Amino acid sequence: MSPGLPTQMGERDDSANRCSPMRTDVRPMETREPLGRVARLHYQHGMTHQEIGELLGFSRVKVTRMLAEARRAGIVEIHIHGEATPFxxxxxxxxxxxxxxxxxxxxxxxxxxxxxxxxxxxxxxxxxxxxxxxxxxxxxxxxxxxxxxxxxxxxxxxxxxxxxxxxxxxxxxxxxxxxxxxxxxxxxxxxxxxxxxxxxxxxxxxxxxxxxxxxxxxxxxxxxxxxxxxxxxxxxxxxxxxxxxxxxxxxxxxxxxxxxxxxxxxxxxxxxxxxxxxxxxxxxxxxxxxxxxxxxxxxxxxxxxxxxxxxxxxxxxxxxxxxxxxxxxxxxxxxxxxxxxxx
Amino acid sequence: MSPGLPTQMGERDDSANRCSPMRTDVRPMETREPLGRVARLHYQHGMTHQEIGELLGFSRVKVTRMLAEARRAGIVEIHIHGEATPFxxxxxxxxxxxxxxxxxxxxxxxxxxxxxxxxxxxxxxxxxxxxxxxxxxxxxxxxxxxxxxxxxxxxxxxxxxxxxxxxxxxxxxxxxxxxxxxxxxxxxxxxxxxxxxxxxxxxxxxxxxxxxxxxxxxxxxxxxxxxxxxxxxxxxxxxxxxxxxxxxxxxxxxxxxxxxxxxxxxxxxxxxxxxxxxxxxxxxxxxxxxxxxxxxxxxxxxxxxxxxxxxxxxxxxxxxxxxxxxxxxxxxxxxxxxxxxxx
DNA sequence: CTCTCCACTGAACATATGTGCACTACATCG
DNA sequence: CGATGTAGTGCACATATGTTCAGTGGAGAG
Structure with a gap:
């Protein structure tokens, strides 16, 4: 992660943009930002979809969908260390x-x-x-x-x-x-x-x-x-x-x-x-x-x-x-x- | 991820070990490997705990616990790109x-x-x-x-x-x-x-x-x-x-x-x-x-x-x-x- | 201005995940 | 040798997540 302070709003990490050409729907950063927020609240802070919805004013279902979208878009990346392979x-x-x-x-x-x-x-x-x-x-x-x-x-x-x-x-x-x-x-x-x-x-x-x-x-x-x-x-x-x-x-x-x-x-x-x-x-x-x-x-x-x-x-x-x-x-x-x- | 072939069993990625001193319970790699397998089957291939249990001969609950352990031990790492912060x-x-x-x-x-x-x-x-x-x-x-x-x-x-x-x-x-x-x-x-x-x-x-x-x-x-x-x-x-x-x-x-x-x-x-x-x-x-x-x-x-x-x-x-x-x-x-x- | 389309929504349902608890097997101690 | 502890198990339940479907409103065509 970039060591930039979270409040330096002007300076965005464009890594998502850099990779976006491969995605079929390239959307402006604006649209993606709430996904990152929701993703952090869920994956880092362990809040449930329900809780996040109440906090940010979305329905639970919408939060579920935003999280799915965040995974699909590569905003959320799950990495498994070690190279143990299932088979x-x-x-x-x-x-x-x-x-x-x-x-x-x-x-x-x-x-x-x-x-x-x-x-x-x-x-x-x-x-x-x-x-x-x-x-x-x-x-x-x-x-x-x-x-x-x-x-x-x-x-x-x-x-x-x-x-x-x-x-x-x-x-x-x-x-x-x-x-x-x-x-x-x-x-x-x-x-x-x-x-x-x-x-x-x-x-x-x-x-x-x-x-x-x-x-x-x-x-x-x-x-x-x-x-x-x-x-x-x-x-x-x-x-x-x-x-x-x-x-x-x-x-x-x-x-x-x-x-x-x-x-x-x-x-x-x-x-x-x-x-x-x-x-x-x-x-x-x-x-x-x-x-x-x-x-x-x-x-x-x-x-x-x-x-x-x-x-x-x-x-x-x-x-x-x-x-x-x-x-x-x-x-x-x-x-x-x-x-x-x-x- | 290391570019090593998955079948080159002799050459393990020791990144997990390198970091393990900070964990309170350092276990031999042997013990950790099944965690990596289960983690891959779940997070990469999208199998449910139930399916993984049936495949590998564990109970569903045990798979749930293995996955929790894998997260705790840092084998599974969830990274959120972009620096959108919730607040x-x-x-x-x-x-x-x-x-x-x-x-x-x-x-x-x-x-x-x-x-x-x-x-x-x-x-x-x-x-x-x-x-x-x-x-x-x-x-x-x-x-x-x-x-x-x-x-x-x-x-x-x-x-x-x-x-x-x-x-x-x-x-x-x-x-x-x-x-x-x-x-x-x-x-x-x-x-x-x-x-x-x-x-x-x-x-x-x-x-x-x-x-x-x-x-x-x-x-x-x-x-x-x-x-x-x-x-x-x-x-x-x-x-x-x-x-x-x-x-x-x-x-x-x-x-x-x-x-x-x-x-x-x-x-x-x-x-x-x-x-x-x-x-x-x-x-x-x-x-x-x-x-x-x-x-x-x-x-x-x-x-x-x-x-x-x-x-x-x-x-x-x-x-x-x-x-x-x-x-x-x-x-x-x-x-x-x-x-x-x-x- | 109205109709049609379509993207988006959430309620209700279906499924998956997480947890308290009682139980077992095995080790350790008196 | 039994008593006591401890780690591990899975069942049953509680909760969280994911999906289907029937609306809804807004944009664009007629």
């Missing part, structure tokens, strides 16, 4: 069993929304831990990675850091799920640079993909991504219903992929159970980094959870295609169980 | 009306215990803000100052800082209220040096007091205190029942003091309504810093609250004897109200 042993087992350089495990919930949020939280921890050690982060598009953005708290600013998408974007409405939004969200949280890949992730034809890839802007971004020291991407399954890409494929394409041994994908690049790229009519239409290039990035974080993704995750980890993992505890246990027993 | 306008009014350099106001409660804790909290904020700007802090003994110790969280370590008592100590059992305990508590929180004054605060006779004051250890400590850049002390009233010192005086002594215009004391030095020292049979028995020496310390923080202390506080502030204030909102309002209207 430490399991993380150690996983890193041992798969030769990983790191694993972050979140609790599982029956509500998939909640599990997603929880994994997003773990992913945010992972990114917070690794980002300060690198200059460029390549970002793959997936709902799990998108969930990370919402859980990044204002933190250490890294103006030298850059976030680069691994591949192009889907057309149409994106619902918070375009690579642009991901990269911008990450960038804002770290005060970092962002880059964009001006092309679709899946072109209409192989020729179109080739043409797109020849575009100077696209080439430049892809070159930058290839030089990244950290990759964070979702791992997708081939089955329908397991993710954006899988749902886009026709039955025929899916059939071709399966026949050729594909078990999963990273940023639209399908791989088989030994971690090799699977060539296909899909693959040649992708505008994005190749599996080979991707595997040259030193730190590669796989994010994913759920039974559907087990096979894909196991292959990505066992073959060394990915060397870090962010997942939930159910998935982690299943991975360990089904992998130890032969397979 | 900012009132603080500004006070600093204006009394020409103070700073004011910290805590909420009031009908339960005096709670008020004391709350003022302690505000005092901790004050000390945390001011301590890093000085080398030596002179500490007066009072229950309000003692309450600060309990609210100092592990924080910035200032090994060059020193805490020095203003006066000697009471004989007999101290119940956490000796200058030694205060100074040690402050010192531990800041990782600072502590000094002691080997003498009673109130000697049996004036001669005895002179003898004590001549002791090299006593002189050395008092000289150190006189050179402090920051003073933090309670302000006491003359009436019986308003504090340790007042309760110790005989009716006769109290009468003498009142007749000579005493309205309050700082560390056993009584002053009148214009801020001058009141000579008395009590005063000459005190082993401690004189009012004159005390007033030469540039930053002088008065801590105190309650109707009984209004007169004493008003005098100490109006006369410039003290130039910072830590109090509760009721006292602050009364001070403003009764001071504006003439008086």
């Amino acid at each position: 430490g042993e399991l993380e150690a087992e996983l890193t041992g069993a798969f030769g990983l350089a790191g694993a972050w495990i979140a609790p599982s919930f029956s509500d998939p929304e909640r599990s997603l949020a929880s994994v997003g939280m773990a992913g945010a921890e992972c990114l917070t831990a690794l980002a300060p050690t690198v200059r460029t982060v390549a970002v793959g598009l997936s709902s799990s990675v998108a969930a990370i953005v919402a859980h990044l708290r204002p933190q250490e600013q890294l103006p030298e850091l850059g976030f680069v998408p691994l591949a192009g974007s889907w057309g149409g409405a994106s619902r918070g799920m375009s690579p642009h939004e991901l990269v911008i969200g990450f960038g804002a949280a770290f005060g970092a640079r962002t880059y964009h890949l001006p092309a679709p992730i899946l072109a209409k034809t192989a020729d179109a993909a080739t043409a797109f890839a020849a575009d100077p802007g696209v080439r430049q971004t892809l070159r930058l991504a290839a030089g990244a020291e950290l990759l964070i991407a979702g791992v997708g399954a081939v089955e329908a219903g397991s993710g954006m890409l899988a749902d886009t494929l026709t039955e025929r394409e899916r059939g071709q992929l399966t026949k050729r041994g594909a078990v999963g994908d990273i940023s639209a690049r399908f791989f088989d159970s030994v971690g090799s790229a699977v060539e296909s009519t899909v693959d040649e239409r992708v505008v994005g980094m190749s599996l080979r290039a991707l595997a040259r990035i030193p730190r590669r974080v796989a994010v994913g959870f759920g039974d559907q993704k087990i096979t894909a995750l196991r292959a990505a980890l066992r073959t060394g295609l990915m060397n870090h993992l962010v997942t939930d505890v159910d998935t982690a246990r299943t991975l360990l169980r089904t992998t130890r027993k032969g397979n | 900012g306008e009132l603080e500004a009014e006070l600093t204006g009306a009394f020409g103070l350099a700073g004011a910290w106001i805590a909420p009031s409660f009908s339960d005096p215990e709670r008020s004391l804790a709350s003022v302690g909290m505000a005092g901790a904020e004050c000390l945390t803000a001011l301590a890093p700007t000085v080398r030596t802090v002179a500490v007066g003994l009072s229950s309000s100052v003692a309450a600060i110790v309990a609210h100092l969280r592990p924080q910035e370590q200032l090994p060059e800082l020193g805490f020095v008592p203003l006066a000697g100590s009471w004989g007999g059992a101290s119940r956490g209220m000796s200058p030694h305990e205060l100074v040690i508590g402050f010192g531990a929180a800041f990782g600072a040096r502590t000094y002691h004054l080997p003498a009673p605060i109130l000697a049996k006779t004036a001669d005895a007091a002179t003898a004590f004051a001549a002791d090299p250890g006593v002189r050395q400590t008092l000289r150190l205190a006189a050179g402090a850049e920051l003073l933090i002390a309670g302000v006491g009233a003359v009436e019986a029942g308003s504090g340790m010192l007042a309760d110790t005086l005989t009716e006769r002594e109290r009468g003498q003091l009142t007749k000579r215009g005493a309205v309050g004391d700082i560390s056993a030095r009584f002053f009148d309504s214009v801020g001058s020292a009141v000579e008395s049979t009590v005063d000459e028995r005190v082993v401690g810093m004189s009012l004159r020496a005390l007033a030469r310390i540039p930053r002088r923080v008065a801590v105190g609250f309650g109707d009984q202390k209004i007169t004493a506080l008003r005098a100490a502030l109006r006369t410039g004897l003290m130039n910072h204030l830590v109090t509760d909102v009721d006292t602050a309002r009364t001070l403003l109200r009764t001071t504006r209207k003439g008086n």
Whole structure:
């Protein structure tokens, strides 16, 4: 905390403002101040919502909402000292069993929304831990990675850091799920640079993909991504219903992929159970980094959870295609169980 | 947060240990680790006590208690960004009306215990803000100052800082209220040096007091205190029942003091309504810093609250004897109200 | 000027958290 | 060996918090 006296009203701590670009609703300081007051009365002085309401002339419910808003906006930050992690042993087992350089495990919930949020939280921890050690982060598009953005708290600013998408974007409405939004969200949280890949992730034809890839802007971004020291991407399954890409494929394409041994994908690049790229009519239409290039990035974080993704995750980890993992505890246990027993 | 991977089990973050000397019960890391896990599951992942209990095999109540312990031990730290203070306008009014350099106001409660804790909290904020700007802090003994110790969280370590008592100590059992305990508590929180004054605060006779004051250890400590850049002390009233010192005086002594215009004391030095020292049979028995020496310390923080202390506080502030204030909102309002209207 | 929309409110309900108390298990002392 | 203390437990209750929903008023469009 700044050592300024509390009554020096002219001189405000602008740390909240500094971080606010990442928030969707930037409000004037005026609006935020009562939140800080309420937060102090509750968290420091231990007053109940009721008491604060009576003191300041709000209803209890309003105080509850102000406190929720204060947490959401990052005015209230809860820090847990020490690095005891809830599933430490399991993380150690996983890193041992798969030769990983790191694993972050979140609790599982029956509500998939909640599990997603929880994994997003773990992913945010992972990114917070690794980002300060690198200059460029390549970002793959997936709902799990998108969930990370919402859980990044204002933190250490890294103006030298850059976030680069691994591949192009889907057309149409994106619902918070375009690579642009991901990269911008990450960038804002770290005060970092962002880059964009001006092309679709899946072109209409192989020729179109080739043409797109020849575009100077696209080439430049892809070159930058290839030089990244950290990759964070979702791992997708081939089955329908397991993710954006899988749902886009026709039955025929899916059939071709399966026949050729594909078990999963990273940023639209399908791989088989030994971690090799699977060539296909899909693959040649992708505008994005190749599996080979991707595997040259030193730190590669796989994010994913759920039974559907087990096979894909196991292959990505066992073959060394990915060397870090962010997942939930159910998935982690299943991975360990089904992998130890032969397979 | 340290960028270490969560699975690097060998390399622990010892920040918790570094701060633990100030805690009364230092436990092995082993014991603390489950607290960190539970804390993360609750505060980061938003699991309820019930859910955490089911997951880890504790009862719900036990989880509640573990979380309370984690907060108490400083494993969980709640930080509020921005320096909006709950009673900012009132603080500004006070600093204006009394020409103070700073004011910290805590909420009031009908339960005096709670008020004391709350003022302690505000005092901790004050000390945390001011301590890093000085080398030596002179500490007066009072229950309000003692309450600060309990609210100092592990924080910035200032090994060059020193805490020095203003006066000697009471004989007999101290119940956490000796200058030694205060100074040690402050010192531990800041990782600072502590000094002691080997003498009673109130000697049996004036001669005895002179003898004590001549002791090299006593002189050395008092000289150190006189050179402090920051003073933090309670302000006491003359009436019986308003504090340790007042309760110790005989009716006769109290009468003498009142007749000579005493309205309050700082560390056993009584002053009148214009801020001058009141000579008395009590005063000459005190082993401690004189009012004159005390007033030469540039930053002088008065801590105190309650109707009984209004007169004493008003005098100490109006006369410039003290130039910072830590109090509760009721006292602050009364001070403003009764001071504006003439008086 | 009236209608519609929308953001905001608090009452009532649902859930989560905190605490006094009686009980247990184990250690210490006579 | 029993008596006595002490720390830890969870139940049941008391309190605090969070959420849903049906109003409410004010801004902007028609």
